[in-house]
Amino acid sequence: MKAKIHKFVQNGTYILLDINSGAVHVIDKMIYDIMDTFTGENDDEVIAAWENTYKKDDLTEALDELHALMDEGELFAPDIDVPPTFKQKGLVKSLCLMIAQDCNLRCKYCFGDGGSYGQERAIMSPETGMKAVDFLIKSSGPRKHLEMDFFGGEPLINMKTVKAVTEYARKREQETGKKFKLTLTTNGLLLNDENIKWLNDNDFSLVLSLDGRKEVHDAMRPDVGGNGSYDRAIKNFHKCLDSRKGGDWDYRGVYTYLRGTYTKNNMDFTKDVLSMNDEGFDILSMEPVVLKDSPLGFTEEDLPRISEEYDKLTEAYMKRHHEGKGFFFFHFNMDLSNGPCVAKRLSGCGAGHEYFAVAENGDLYPCHQFVGREGYRLGSLDEGVTDTKLPQYFRESHVLNKEKCRDCWSRFFCSGGCHANADLFHGDIRKPYEVGCEIQKKRLECAIYVQAMLELEKLEKEDETA
Amino acid sequence: MMKHIKTVNKPSMQKTLKTGGCGECQASCQSACKTSCTVGNQVCEK
Ligand code: SF4
Ligand code: SF4
Numbered sequence: 001m002k003a004k005i006h007k008f009v010q011n012g013t014y015i016l017l018d019i020n021s022g023a024v025h026v027i028d029k030m031i032y033d034i035m036d037t038f039t040g041e042n043d044d045e046v047i048a049a050w051e052n053t054y055k056k057d058d059l060t061e062a063l064d065e066l067h068a069l070m071d072e073g074e075l076f077a078p079d080i081d082v083p084p085t086f087k088q089k090g091l092v093k094s095l096c097l098m099i100a101q102d103c104n105l106r107c108k109y110c111f112g113d114g115g116s117y118g119q120e121r122a123i124m125s126p127e128t129g130m131k132a133v134d135f136l137i138k139s140s141g142p143r144k145h146l147e148m149d150f151f152g153g154e155p156l157i158n159m160k161t162v163k164a165v166t167e168y169a170r171k172r173e174q175e176t177g178k179k180f181k182l183t184l185t186t187n188g189l190l191l192n193d194e195n196i197k198w199l200n201d202n203d204f205s206l207v208l209s210l211d212g213r214k215e216v217h218d219a220m221r222p223d224v225g226g227n228g229s230y231d232r233a234i235k236n237f238h239k240c241l242d243s244r245k246g247g248d249w250d251y252r253g254v255y256t257y258l259r260g261t262y263t264k265n266n267m268d269f270t271k272d273v274l275s276m277n278d279e280g281f282d283i284l285s286m287e288p289v290v291l292k293d294s295p296l297g298f299t300e301e302d303l304p305r306i307s308e309e310y311d312k313l314t315e316a317y318m319k320r321h322h323e324g325k326g327f328f329f330f331h332f333n334m335d336l337s338n339g340p341c342v343a344k345r346l347s348g349c350g351a352g353h354e355y356f357a358v359a360e361n362g363d364l365y366p367c368h369q370f371v372g373r374e375g376y377r378l379g380s381l382d383e384g385v386t387d388t389k390l391p392q393y394f395r396e397s398h399v400l401n402k403e404k405c406r407d408c409w410s411r412f413f414c415s416g417g418c419h420a421n422a423d424l425f426h427g428d429i430r431k432p433y434e435v436g437c438e439i440q441k442k443r444l445e446c447a448i449y450v451q452a453m454l455e456l457e458k459l460e461k462e463d464e465t466a
Numbered sequence: 467m468m469k470h471i472k473t474v475n476k477p478s479m480q481k482t483l484k485t486g487g488c489g490e491c492q493a494s495c496q497s498a499c500k501t502s503c504t505v506g507n508q509v510c511e512k
Contacts, residue, residue, distance in 0.1 A: 022477035028470045065468045074473060077480060093489065145490050181492070336475035341486020345479070349495050367495065412479065418495075455474040 004076050006409035007035055010449035011314065017448060018069075019409055021077035024336055024452055025069070030054050031062055038066060040076045080342055080412075081400065090353035090395050092139035094147040095132055096368045099124050099155035099162055101360045105187050105229055107221045109263055109289045109296055115153030117359070117372040123157070124360045126164035131381040132358045133169045137176055147181045151357075151368055156190035159198075166202050181253075183207060187221070188233035188240075196240050203254050208237050211260040212272020212286070219265060234279060241281060259285040259330075263296040267305050270313040277320070277327045285330035288439050290421050298435050307442045314446040318453065331443045332450045334413075345399075348415030352378070352394025366394055369420035394419065394429070402430045404437070414440050 006017045007027075014032040016025040027035075030050075037049045043063050050059055069075035100123045103115030115121065133148075140146055148169065150162055162184070169180045184199065185207040199206065210233055211217040218228025237258065244256055258281040262269035273286050288306070291297030298306065313329075320326050339345070349355065352366030359371050362381040370376040379386035399405040399416040408414070414437075419429035421436050 016471075020480070022475070022479040024474050024477075026472045026474060031470050062470050065471050068468070069471065069473070073480065074477075080480075080483065091489065094492070143489060145492075147492055336477065338478055340491060341482035341488075342479055343482070343487030343489075344491055344494075351495070354489070355495075415494075452474045456472065 002079060002407050003409050004079075005035065007032055008445050010445055011311070013449060013453070015445075015449060015452060017409065018075050018077055019412065020080055021074050022336065022339065022412065023069070023074035023077070024448055025074070026452055026456065030058060031066070034059065034062060038063070040070060090391065091141045091143050092136060092354060092356060093143050093145065094149065094350065094355040095136050096149040096151050096355070096357040097124060097129060097132055097155075097165065098152060098358060098360045098368070098371060099129070099150050099165075100153040100158040101371075102157060103152060103154040103187070104157060104189050105154065105221055105223050106226075107187075109220060109261060109291060109294075111290075111369060112153065112371075119359075119372050122360045123153075124161050124358075126161045128358070128360070128362045128381065129161045129165035130168045131362065133165060133172055135358075135381050135384075137172060137178060140178070144177070145179050145181065147183065149368075150182070150184040152185070154187055154190070155184055156186050156195060159190075159195065163198070170202075181205065185209065187229065188236045189223070189229060191236035191240055193239070196236075196243050199240075200243055203252055205254040205256070206240065207257045207259055208233075208240070209260070210234065210237065210258050210276060211262070212266065212269065213275045216266045216272055217260075220261070220263065238280070255283060256281075257283050257285060257330075259287070261289050262286055263289045263291075264298060264302065265296065267302070267309055270309055270316050273313060273329065274316060277325075282327040283330075284327055287331075288436070290418075290424070290433070290436065292424055298439075300435060300438075303435065303438050303442075306439060310442050310446050314450060317450060321454075332447045334447045334451050336448070336451050336455070342412070345412040345415050347395075347398050349418065351419050353391045366390070367420060369418075370423075373423070397430050402432060404432050408437070408441075410441050410444050413444050 004019055006019060008015055014027045014029060016027050016031065016035060033053065034046050034050050037046045046063060047056060047059050066075060101112070101116050101119060102121040102123060106114050136146055136148065155162055166182060169182070172178070173180055182203065183205040187209050211220055214230040217230040221229050223229050241256060258276050260272055260276065262272065266272055269286055273284055276284050288298060289296055317329055317332060349367070355367055356378065357365045357368040357371050358381065359365060364378040364380055364385060365371045365373070365376055366378065376390070377387070378390055385391060397416070397419065399411045402416050405411050405416050417432040417436055417440065421433040422429045422431050425433045
């Protein structure tokens with residue numbers, strides 16, 4: 001049977017999630033216990049099972065409350081199957097451009113082999129980049145919001161193409177009424193004043209890569225000559241962040257992320273997140289490395305330690321929040337009431353049908369991680385999508401078609417995990433990577449807890465002032 | 467007021483079965499190298 005609820009304890013708080021409605025309930029220990037027995041229609045059984053532990057009156061009261069939730073559709077809500085809107089053919093709305101399949105760093109965990117993706121080191125020509133703009137416009141049908149991500153390797157080593165593509169995209173916006181959101185991911189080494197100014201003037205969202213503490217960063221992110229890159233990166237990141245404060249920056253709809261990767265070398269990554277925050281950055285993300293057969297990668301055995309660390313991070317996050325020094329942590333940020341629609345929750349990342357990566361030479365792949373992977377080339381900008389089966393397969397590889405995910409409590413939050421990781425570990429995009437799943441679920445519990453606590457605090461404040 | 471349960475949100479998921487799927491929202495990569503995210507923290511463009 002498909003799980004309908006998920007319950008967990010975080011920081012001593014008992015939480016009940018109704019999977020199919022998304023309702024989150026903070027409960028007491030008694031409710032937590034009796035949910036082992038309660039199915040919605042077996043009150044007598046619940047009382048029989050728990051009357052030695054709890055008073056009968058209390059149990060009856062608890063059951064009444066649970067039935068009230070059911071009446072509201074907030075407990076045991078009906079199963080969700082594929083919504084009708086999901087069946088149409090996919091339209092492409094995002095492209096990741098491999099602006100440079102080359103890099104000025106040699107990060108130890110890079111899946112792109114120092115930016116080359118197992119291919120020749122090369123950079124994308126302006127012509128290829130501009131063709132990608134046209135491809136996206138043509139493939140997006142009536143969709144208005146389009147995204148383009150300038151990626152690599154290190155995109156700033158090929159500013160010529162970045163600029164040409166941006167200029168062209170802005171021109172085509174005028175002509176077509178589309179809206180391009182532009183994002184660039186950089187290691188910061190080439191983030192000089194001139195580049196910062198240009199990126200600011202062109203409303204780029206930025207994803208800045210930093211792994212936290214200097215020693216952690218330097219060990220993982222050396223340059224071509226083997227020297228640590230922390231000092232150079234952080235200096236430029238500060239400059240960049242300072243340039244994006246005040247004025248209309250709050251309203252431009254662009255963001256400046258600082259993001260890091262943790263590996264087996266820094267399982268105490270809370271310190272790295274806090275170090276980033278201490279440096280003055282407050283939009284942060286920190287994620288587990290995904291590597292197979294590597295001393296830096298994680299296995300099942302690491303899960304308890306990782307889970308413990310997320311508890312620590314959660315505590316630190318709440319502590320800073322209460323001290324008025326709160327920060328935004330990507331995975332804890334979740335809108336429990338107005339999250340995405342079901343169609344979105346089911347479809348997940350969109351790789352291979354809504355989202356493609358364009359290799360430096362114009363070849364199309366399901367996403368940046370598939371670039372250069374055997375059997376995943378979908379076509380090219382010149383020929384268009386020549387493999388029509390694979391995009392359809394990606395499209396149909398949503399949560400409800402993955403055996404493991406169908407029954408997983410986090411299916412509507414996680415939406416089926418990363419296809420690229422599934423392929424890496426199991427050679428099948430429908431078989432999720434287990435270690436990733438466990439980390440995902442732990443992170444979600446922390447996120448739900450954080451949001452529940454913030455909501456309760458808000459309600460308490462309202463009560464006080466009322 | 468309930469004594470044993472505090473519900474913290476008014477979820478809209480079931481409602482979106484009928485209204486959702488417009489597709490104007492962002493793609494949402496979950497891998498470690500991107501802005502990556504889980505869909506749980508996406509915003510709706512509507
Ligand atoms: S990928 Fe893993 S965590 Fe995500 S829904 Fe599927 S089984 Fe659950
Ligand atoms: S397959 Fe993985 S890496 Fe690729 S877009 Fe999806 S979540 Fe991101």
